Amino acid sequence: MSEYSGPLPVPTPETRPFWEAARRHELSLQRCRACGAHVFYPRAACPRCLGPDLEWRRVSGRGRLHTFTVVHRGARSFPLPAPYVIAIVELDEGPRMMTNLVGIAPDPATITIGMPVEVVFEDVSPEFALPRFRPA
Amino acid sequence: MSRDVRRLRGRVAIMGAGEADEHGKLPHKSAFQLHAEAARNALADAGLAKDQVDAVFSAGLWMGSETAEYLGIRPRYIDGTQIGGCSFIAHVEHAMAAIAAGLCEVALITHGESGASRIGMPGTRFAPDSWRLQFEQPFGLAGPPTGYALAAARHMHEFGTTSEQLAEVAVATRRWAQLNPRALMRDPLTIEDVLASRLISWPLHLLDCCLVTDAGGAVVVTSAERARDCPKRPVYVLGAGEASTHVMVSQMPDFARWEAARMAGERAFAMAGVTYADVDVAQVYDAFTIVPIMALEALGFCKEGEGGAFVAGQRTAPGGDFPMNTNGGGLSYTHSGMYGMFTLVEAVRQLRGECGPRQVAGARIALCHGLGGMFSAAATLIAGTEVP
Numbered sequence: 001m002s003e004y005s006g007p008l009p010v011p012t013p014e015t016r017p018f019w020e021a022a023r024r025h026e027l028s029l030q031r032c033r034a035c036g037a038h039v040f041y042p043r044a045a046c047p048r049c050l051g052p053d054l055e056w057r058r059v060s061g062r063g064r065l066h067t068f069t070v071v072h073r074g075a076r077s078f079p080l081p082a083p084y085v086i087a088i089v090e091l092d093e094g095p096r097m098m099t100n101l102v103g104i105a106p107d108p109a110t111i112t113i114g115m116p117v118e119v120v121f122e123d124v125s126p127e128f129a130l131p132r133f134r135p136a
Numbered sequence: 137m138s139r140d141v142r143r144l145r146g147r148v149a150i151m152g153a154g155e156a157d158e159h160g161k162l163p164h165k166s167a168f169q170l171h172a173e174a175a176r177n178a179l180a181d182a183g184l185a186k187d188q189v190d191a192v193f194s195a196g197l198w199m200g201s202e203t204a205e206y207l208g209i210r211p212r213y214i215d216g217t218q219i220g221g222c223s224f225i226a227h228v229e230h231a232m233a234a235i236a237a238g239l240c241e242v243a244l245i246t247h248g249e250s251g252a253s254r255i256g257m258p259g260t261r262f263a264p265d266s267w268r269l270q271f272e273q274p275f276g277l278a279g280p281p282t283g284y285a286l287a288a289a290r291h292m293h294e295f296g297t298t299s300e301q302l303a304e305v306a307v308a309t310r311r312w313a314q315l316n317p318r319a320l321m322r323d324p325l326t327i328e329d330v331l332a333s334r335l336i337s338w339p340l341h342l343l344d345c346c347l348v349t350d351a352g353g354a355v356v357v358t359s360a361e362r363a364r365d366c367p368k369r370p371v372y373v374l375g376a377g378e379a380s381t382h383v384m385v386s387q388m389p390d391f392a393r394w395e396a397a398r399m400a401g402e403r404a405f406a407m408a409g410v411t412y413a414d415v416d417v418a419q420v421y422d423a424f425t426i427v428p429i430m431a432l433e434a435l436g437f438c439k440e441g442e443g444g445a446f447v448a449g450q451r452t453a454p455g456g457d458f459p460m461n462t463n464g465g466g467l468s469y470t471h472s473g474m475y476g477m478f479t480l481v482e483a484v485r486q487l488r489g490e491c492g493p494r495q496v497a498g499a500r501i502a503l504c505h506g507l508g509g510m511f512s513a514a515a516t517l518i519a520g521t522e523v524p
Contacts, residue, residue, distance in 0.1 A: 066290070080276055088286055
């Protein structure tokens, strides 16, 4: 694996299980035992009911493209060459997350809001795999 | 919402407004120098000495009290609320509350930012264990244009908004800038020029994006009673509102609707007791062309999804029936990073009739509407030449 030049997360106690699951190529979310809400990003309080009892669950990794942009002027030190696609995916379990859409040309004429997508992990360092999404 | 917000209507007034001595690319000036120049000019405009200030409000990446120290002021009321570019509009609301409560009397609200030259600015990198670095930066988020493009794309998808309608905003704003000698971008601009400019983050082109400049501004707020003694016409605060819904891009509740603006505007209009038709001139934060379109919908000037049609046909340009961003806006006048201060300064000048060729004739009620973060926060102010 070549040296990864992009920003790498430093997990906090709340987020470490997410990144540990990602390293195993599993998408894992918290679910509130009190109100049933799935939660993203990970935290120590349910944003719906403020409950403290959140369990980690592996989720389907499937969802739909909620919105996207084709970035022509890319971020410094980001390893994907521009143009690349930043997407907001709405997971089947409810929460939305930011990601990259890969496996499709970065062309607004071929990418459709609402299209089904699925997670694909990219190992970027020995500790981290990033959850990206591709057309399902 | 408290039922008696209307008791605050007209309780305070903006009695002075000013900007830094110059703006643009100023590598010879620090951000705090821009604060200081703006504060000096706003106090002179109000006919006040520094020692008469007892409250300092400032937003930046530093503490509000650092501004007071630099200016040599020892305030008894300090507010460093930082909710992005609309912070200064929220500060007027906070000053109104504090003055009405008797906690202070003369509030100085300052802004200075070396947005282009980055002189005397704190770092802006996210900490590696921050939520934004963990869950957004790894995907190549390239600054504000990327986030706003995500909203623009969703607005286009849901409502059929077009790139031409976005470009209408940039062109109308440039036409106002051409009437303002202090505006930085004054060359003629057409819709075709906007569409032909390079894509930054689809669907946003370069000319859909605001400037990046070094600039400063300040306003002085005091009680309506005290403002009657000031040398210039007081600008009364009739209504104000603020709201925040999220910070991270991915946490925006609805990418096609600006919920914080709806919440802020609702209270501002309720407090002011005026209607949309009463607004003579609007200063609506235009970091990107999509922003005023979504603001006009959220504030109720048009229905949801109709913002693109609302701005079509150069309706917001000089001579149109909805004069908006009469200084030339963040798109063509200046944009230091937190532009909201300049909506206040321009509203004061319009309501005093000081705007020369760009003056909106007979302007009596002005609306200022600011943006924070990624449609994260909003603040709305309705001001008037008299209390109705």
